[in-house]
Amino acid sequence: MKRIFDILFSTSILLLLFPILFIIGVSIIMESRGGMFFSQKRVGKNEQPFQILKFRTMFVDSEKKSQITVGDRDPRITRVGFFLRNYKLDELPQFWNVLIGEMSIVGPRPEVPYYVNFYDKKQRQVFEVKPGITDYASLKYFDENLLLGKSDDPEKTYINEIMPQKLILNLEYAQSNSFLIDLIIIGKTALRILKK
Secondary structure, three states: OHHHHHHHHHHHHHHHOHHHHHHHHHHHHHHOOOOOEEEEEEEOHHHOEEEEEEEOOEOOOHHHOOOOOOOOOOOOEOHHHHHHHHOOHHHOOHHHHHHOOOOEEEOOOOEOHHHHOOOOOOHHHHHHOOOEEEOHHHHHOOOHHHHHHOOOOHHHHHHHHHHHHHHHHHHHHHHHOOHHHHHHHHHHHHHHHHHO
């Protein structure tokens, strides 16, 4: 049921929003050097790595400086990128990851390998379910970059404070997920984006 829903939902989004996706892609290319997409290695179900797809929101090679973004205007982020991040539009290409089975619409957000190295045995149970585009943690930390922007040491804050809290929520989802819960999370995510 979940897989069928993922395929139908992601296919519908990609087809219906194709004109918007095309305009976004052209806007990214026109503003700064580089392609329209950005891919990054993430850890998926059963700890299998995969390449997550996003619209590029930073200047080329900016991610080499840091794996996280901070504040409401990280200087590495382009003007178009700032707009896309603000409304979560940079995440739209991930519906392709859903369509090919690497992700689900709802599920724990996939983390980069570097931060996965900090997971303990219990936290690694999160890999028993397929990662998703949105989840409880995404809703609670919708403006995570703003929280990190207030920290004197953003990476330390993420590893010691934010990441553990997100994993608690992720594990709760992994242990009690259902189609109804997925629909509720999708609805709450849509409302949160519209409020922006």
